[in-house]
Amino acid sequence: MTNCLSGKAFPHLRAWTIVAELDDPFTITGKAKLTKELQDRNSALWSLIGCDNIPGNTTGDPAKFVDLSIKALNTLGWKIDEEKFLEAGERIYNLTRLFNVREGFSRKDDQLPLRFRKPREDTGWKITPADFDKMLDEYYAIRGWDHDGKPTKETLERLKIER
Template identity: 45%
Template structure:
């Protein structure tokens, strides 16, 4: 069953919202609230931007370690229903363009085309390999 929000929102508007929401939301979220929670629990004082950078560092380090153990682009996938079937509500039965999405995501994260964090990305975040 389709949600009322997607059912009654014009498709072009919904598409633009989904495309740009992450960039806009990141700028609107006050990460100092989360760093305040962190300080309350740990006693360590960090700024909102330091909190966000720590999250990036954790994510990239985890990805680097997984890649070292053999994880690669082939493992970054979605269920077949997203890749082959298409939505019944969609007249064109479009599927998720996963390869294009992965290319863009890897570029934004600072990974190479196989999904491995680049040396520059690791250095920028202070991760020594």
């Protein structure tokens, strides 16, 4: 089992930020929020047993695929809107994190691959350990997790997750 954020197994599948970063790729600003939003969206979509390549290959826009998924669920009798759909993804992501925390994962395991610390050959840009710590602090705060990456009591209550 790998941690939600660790670079140990296919982290690009959890939040593929590449397209969203095209306008301003060489900054840490806004990346924590972007990552959280994409993780929640993908978790909700994956709960439908769908591949996240489908949005780009069918609609050209993952947001449209979210809309299509919500319409399909409502057609099947669910009463769900985008907010509730994404909240389901957030709940899934927090449940995954709780599992990982239970198994001993913590902040120490939330790391980028070492190659991100080395300057890129084409631009010289890199992510310093201080920048990564700053992004991780921001990410944990946005997620409603404590400094070590554990979901807070308030977050679990808001998402109606019982422990």
